[in-house]
Amino acid sequence: MESILKKLYYSYLNREQYFYDKNxxxxxxxxxxxxxxxxxxxRVSDEDYKTILKLMELHTESVAIETADAFECxxxxxxxxxLEVLKDEKTR
Incomplete structure (x- = not known):
């Protein structure tokens, strides 16, 4: 089951209009x-170009997973x- 944080990340915070257009x-x-x-x-053969495209796709997938995990963490x-700050405030 996917965590609520990953759902939040993928559904609301990873939209192009929030970052890409403004950067x-x-x-x-x-x-x-x-x-x-x-x-x-x-410059390269069709076969080599397809390999490059596949590599880019794999890299993009890897970065997407890494970014989502970093967001969640x-x-x-x-x-x-x-929680720690609120706990400390209650004990004062």
Missing amino acids: PEYRNINEKTIKAMETLEK GFKQGALIM
Whole structure:
């Protein structure tokens, strides 16, 4: 069963309009990536290009999992910090 935090991450916090459209650094990197891929497509064989695309897909999947797990971990750590702070306030 998927955690509520991962559902929250994938459903609400990972939308392009919240980050990608507003981040010029991301757009710049994305444009460079597209140009590099166009160059590679012209220079390598079709088979090699398909291998490169598959590698990129695998990397994207890996990063998505890593990012979701980091979000979940950070959220839990933040909640634990809040619990500790609230507990300390009650004991004063």
